[in-house]
Amino acid sequence: MKLGIIGAGMIVRDLLSFIHEIPVITLGAIWSRPSHQDKLRSLQEEYGIARIYSEYSEMIANDDVDTIYIGLPNHLHYAYAKEALLGGKNVICEKPFTSNLQQFLELKEIAQQKQLVLVEAITNxxxxxxxxxxxxxxxxxxxxxxxxxxxxxxxxxxxxxxxxxxxxxxxxxxxxxxxxxxxxxxxxxxxxxxxxxxxxxxxxxxxxxxxxxxxxxxxxxxxxxxxxxxxxxxxxxxxxxxxxxxxxxxxxxxxxxxxxxxxxxxxxxxxxxxxxxxxxxDEFVEFERMIREHDLEKVTAMLDHSEKxxxxxxxxxxxxxxxxxxxx
CATH class of the missing domain: 3.30.360.10 (Dihydrodipicolinate Reductase; domain 2)
Known part of the structure; x- marks a missing residue:
C-alpha cells in the first residue's frame, strides 16, 4: 500500500505513531490546507513522508499514492472520498463514513463501479x-x-x-x-x-x-x-x-x-x-492485505456492515x- 494521508490532526498523529510497524505500507504523501504547511513539514521530517501537498488534486494525480486515508472532520469525509475514488484511488475513510446514508450509498456505487477498495476505519x-x-x-x-x-x-x-x-x-x-x-x-x-x-x-x-x-x-x-x-x-x-x-x-x-x-x-x-x-x-494490517490482494469480497462485506x-x-x-x- 502506497498511502496518501489527508489531514494533520490528532487522528493522523495517532496513525503515524505506529504505521512504521507495518513495513509493507509506505508513506507516499500527506495533504492539508495551506495554513498547515509548517505542521506538514514537521510531520514529513519526523515520519519520513515522501511528499507534502497543499493542493489535493495534485496529490490525487501522484502515481506514488494508490490509497487515500481520510482523517478529516466528519462533514468533509464524503467530498474528499468522492474525489479520491473518481481519481482512481482506494479509500480508507475514518469513522463516521459520511454524514448521512445517501452520501455513503453514492461512494459505495462509485467504488464498486471502478472496482476500488473503499473501507471505513472503525477499529473494533x-x-x-x-x-x-x-x-x-x-x-x-x-x-x-x-x-x-x-x-x-x-x-x-x-x-x-x-x-x-x-x-x-x-x-x-x-x-x-x-x-x-x-x-x-x-x-x-x-x-x-x-x-x-x-x-x-x-x-x-x-x-x-x-x-x-x-x-x-x-x-x-x-x-x-x-x-x-x-x-x-x-x-x-x-x-x-x-x-x-x-x-x-x-x-x-x-x-x-x-x-x-x-x-x-x-x-x-x-x-x-x-x-x-x-x-x-489490526485494521491497517487488514486494509493493506485487502488492497494488496484486491479482496473485493471482504470489501463488500465490510461495506454492507457499514451500510447497516x-x-x-x-x-x-x-x-x-x-x-x-x-x-x-
Missing amino acids: QYLKNYLSMREYLPKLGDIKIVECNYSQLSSRYAAFQGGEVLPAFNPKMSGGALMDINLYNIHLVVGLFGSPKKVEYWANLERGIDTSGMLLMDYGDFKCVCIGSKDTTAPNAMNIQGNKGYIHMTSSANTCESFELALHKEAPIRVDDKDHPHRMY VMEVIEQAKQSANLVFGSDQ
Whole structure:
C-alpha cells in the first residue's frame, strides 16, 4: 500500500505513531490546507513522508499514492472520498463514513463501479478481542440484554458551554456524541447481531447537537441500549447477557480490551487475545492485505456492515430530530 494521508490532526498523529510497524505500507504523501504547511513539514521530517501537498488534486494525480486515508472532520469525509475514488484511488475513510446514508450509498456505487477498495476505519471490527467475542457468543444461549456505555467528558465541552462552537459539537460539521463515541457501540453491536428491528435515540440536545444520549435498539428477542456521552464521564463497560451466561468487558468499544466470559455453573474465564497495544494496528494490517490482494469480497462485506450502521444512524437522527448541515 502506497498511502496518501489527508489531514494533520490528532487522528493522523495517532496513525503515524505506529504505521512504521507495518513495513509493507509506505508513506507516499500527506495533504492539508495551506495554513498547515509548517505542521506538514514537521510531520514529513519526523515520519519520513515522501511528499507534502497543499493542493489535493495534485496529490490525487501522484502515481506514488494508490490509497487515500481520510482523517478529516466528519462533514468533509464524503467530498474528499468522492474525489479520491473518481481519481482512481482506494479509500480508507475514518469513522463516521459520511454524514448521512445517501452520501455513503453514492461512494459505495462509485467504488464498486471502478472496482476500488473503499473501507471505513472503525477499529473494533478488526480487533482480535472483538473477533474472539464473536466466536464465544453462541455459548451464551439466547441473548436477552445488551448494554454498552462509552462515556468520556470532552476536553472541548467547557468551551462549548461557554458559547464557543467547536467541530466536536457543531451540527453543521456532523459532530456530537452519536457520530463520535456512540458510533463505536453501534458498530460493535451491529457487527455481532446485524440490523435491529427498531431504533430510538433519546438524546440530550444543547444548541442543536447531542452532547450525550441513549440509543435503544430492539432486536425482537432481545433489547440493546448504547450510551454515548461527551458531557459526562463514567466507567466504560459492555455486557452481553444470555440465558446461559454473559460476556462482560470493562473498556470502551473502540479498544475492546480483555473481557470476561461467564457461563452458568462454570468459573468465569478472562479472554485477552490482543497482541498489539495500538487500537488501530489490526485494521491497517487488514486494509493493506485487502488492497494488496484486491479482496473485493471482504470489501463488500465490510461495506454492507457499514451500510447497516449508517441505516441505524439515520433512524437515530430522525428519532431525535437531529439535523446536520449536509442533511439540509
